[in-house]
Amino acid sequence: MATPRSWLPRSWLRRNRLALVALPFLLALAMAANGQRVVDYWWPSEAHVRVAPGAGGYVRLSARVKDANGPATSTFRVRYVGARTVTTVPPEFDGDLPPELDIPSGVRVWQVTLHFEAPPDDVIGDCEVTVLDSADRDYRLGLSYVSKDAVDGGYPCVPADDPGPQYAFEKGPVVPDSGLDDDDDPRPPSYDYAVYVVMPKDRRPDRVRVSLKLPKYAEFTIRQD
Amino acid sequence: MRLTPPSAAQVGAGALVIAALATGRLVSEIAPDTDLASRPIERHAVVGTTAHLRWADLTVTKVTGSRRTSEIGDDLSIGSPGVWLLVTLRMTTKLDAQSPAHAGIQAGDGTEITLGSRNRKLCDQANPGIAVRCAVAFEVPPKALPGSKLVIARDEQQGNLYDDEAVFDLGISKADAAAWAKNDSVIPFPLGQDK
Numbered sequence: 001m002a003t004p005r006s007w008l009p010r011s012w013l014r015r016n017r018l019a020l021v022a023l024p025f026l027l028a029l030a031m032a033a034n035g036q037r038v039v040d041y042w043w044p045s046e047a048h049v050r051v052a053p054g055a056g057g058y059v060r061l062s063a064r065v066k067d068a069n070g071p072a073t074s075t076f077r078v079r080y081v082g083a084r085t086v087t088t089v090p091p092e093f094d095g096d097l098p099p100e101l102d103i104p105s106g107v108r109v110w111q112v113t114l115h116f117e118a119p120p121d122d123v124i125g126d127c128e129v130t131v132l133d134s135a136d137r138d139y140r141l142g143l144s145y146v147s148k149d150a151v152d153g154g155y156p157c158v159p160a161d162d163p164g165p166q167y168a169f170e171k172g173p174v175v176p177d178s179g180l181d182d183d184d185d186p187r188p189p190s191y192d193y194a195v196y197v198v199m200p201k202d203r204r205p206d207r208v209r210v211s212l213k214l215p216k217y218a219e220f221t222i223r224q225d
Numbered sequence: 226m227r228l229t230p231p232s233a234a235q236v237g238a239g240a241l242v243i244a245a246l247a248t249g250r251l252v253s254e255i256a257p258d259t260d261l262a263s264r265p266i267e268r269h270a271v272v273g274t275t276a277h278l279r280w281a282d283l284t285v286t287k288v289t290g291s292r293r294t295s296e297i298g299d300d301l302s303i304g305s306p307g308v309w310l311l312v313t314l315r316m317t318t319k320l321d322a323q324s325p326a327h328a329g330i331q332a333g334d335g336t337e338i339t340l341g342s343r344n345r346k347l348c349d350q351a352n353p354g355i356a357v358r359c360a361v362a363f364e365v366p367p368k369a370l371p372g373s374k375l376v377i378a379r380d381e382q383q384g385n386l387y388d389d390e391a392v393f394d395l396g397i398s399k400a401d402a403a404a405w406a407k408n409d410s411v412i413p414f415p416l417g418q419d420k
Contacts, residue, residue: 107355137353140322145355200354 048215053079058117059218061210065123067167069174074125076118076157078210080220081192083112089143089150089196093161093181099143099150109146110197112208112222116157117190121174123165127157127212131197134206145198154180157210162187265378266389276391280320280379283391286358287313290370290397290405291412294362302411303343307366308402312375312395313416314359316351324350326381327390328361333372333397338363347415360415370402 013020053059062075085108091098103109112131118124131139143150155163161179164187168174176186197205204222211217231239270276275284294309295302303309310330328346330338340346340361348359365373378390 133353138321139352140350144349145352145357198352198355200352203354 044215046215047209047211047217049217051216051218053218053220057220059210061212061216061218063126063213065125065167067123067169068171069168072123074122074212076116076122076124076127076212078117078157078218079115080208080222081113081115083110083205083208083222085109086111086196092150092154093179095181099147101143101146101150102148103146106201107146107198108201109143110199110205111194112197112205113192113194114157114208114210114220115190115192118158118164118187120164120176120186120189123167124157124212125155125167127210129156129195130209130211131195131205132207132209133199133203139197139199139205141195141197143196143198157193158187159191159193161185263387265387267392268389269392269394271394272396276377276393278319278379278389278391280323280388281316281318281325283377283393284315285312285375285393285395286315287311287416288395288397289412289416290365290401291408291410292406293409293411294414295411297413297415305343305364307364308370308405309412309414310363310365310370310373310395310397310405311412311414311416312361312393314348314361314377315356316348316359317356318351318353320353322350322352323379324348325359325377325379327376327378329376330363330365331374331376331392332365332369334369336366336369338365345414358415362414367402367406370397370405371399373397 051059051061057079058077059079060075060077062073065072065074087103087109088101089098089109089111101109110131114129129141131141133139154160155166155177158164159179161181162183162185163177163179165174166177176184178184195208199205207219207221209217209219268276268278270283270285272285272288275282288310290308290310292308293302293304294311316325325346325348328340328348330336332338338344342364344361344363346359346361349357351357361375373395375393375395376390377393379388
């Protein structure tokens with residue numbers, strides 16, 4: 001071992017040797033003690049864990065949920081179906097009139113379709129669909145920019161007319177929400193679900209993201225049909 | 226008790242500590258304070274010109290005032306003991322879909338007028354790249370009107386730390402203020418329906 005220089009006397013090193021040895025460990029401990037900030041501010045609140053698609057291009061997402069009926073699971077499988085620009089959209093439920101669109105020049109309406117498979121009794125409450133362009137810009141979904149009578153903000157990831165059960169506020173049997181068509185039909189076990197996004201003409205959707213409980217998410221690259 | 230004179234090393238150490246404290250003090254005196262460093266970057270514009278912000282391009286398209294205003298489609302008009310200052314803007318967001326949360330008036334006499342109470346802002350969340358119309362309505366004392374500026378920022382908190390904000394000189398003259406203070410015609414909010 002090299003002899004300590006004169007400005008750091010050997011006696012000082014000896015006197016403080018315990019503290020000097022402990023210092024790196026204490027620094028590490030101090031950092032770890034602040035580590036909860038990663039959890040509080042970042043990790044669970046952002047999409048970090050991309051779930052890879054399995055057979056048939058399906059991604060399975062699930063979450064443990066809890067309502068008045070106790071703990072349950074919320075599960076679905078989702079795959080990408082297609083994307084295209086549209087100038088008309090179908091009615092939001094059988095028997096309704098299709099929303100009238102008034103599309104200004106300079107913008108296009110994109111329809112991005114996903115296919116879901118979910119047990120009809122599962123609550124799919126916290127699902128979220130996000131559409132991104134190639135520059136990672138996040139677009140708001142919905143038709144309100146181009147239509148006065150489109151209903152934005154229904155239950156996400158489920159058919160608007162038969163959305164299936166919602167979280168129970170009181171203990172009792174699980175009943176499907178009546179949805180937009182006002183009947184009590186259960187949610188079909190598999191269905192196509194389309195989202196609409198209004199974008200400038202010179203841009204196109206690049207990826208569609210589906211999440212049920214962050215940080216896990218599914219992501220599909222969008223091919224134009 | 227007998228005092229021993231300090232050794233040269235002790236005197237040196239003491240002098241070093243005092244010098245360090247003095248240097249620290251000097252630096253904090255000279256360096257801009259943290260408020261200044263984190264203050265929003267103001268992008269100035271006038272009526273008809275565009276403020277290019279990090280997150281949006283904003284243009285004031287119309288400024289007017291009256292003692293009475295009404296919500297579009299509502300017969301009831303809202304009178305003011307002062308003047309309703311009505312401003313229309315065009316906004317194109319650049320990043321994610323968003324709507325500016327903060328709008329405020331820096332009145333000509335230095336008064337800050339914020340949203341809330343009867344003052345309001347109409348600005349739907351807009352997708353990036355798509356121009357939308359926004360409108361604000363503020364109740365302002367007529368004397369404070371000349372020289373008023375409109376501030377638009379992304380965050381609700383005033384100060385909008387480390388980001389930029391638009392500051393529009395609304396070009397209101399004393400004559401405008403006097404005319405608006407006498408104007409009893411009901412101006413709808415938001416103004417017009419131009420796309």
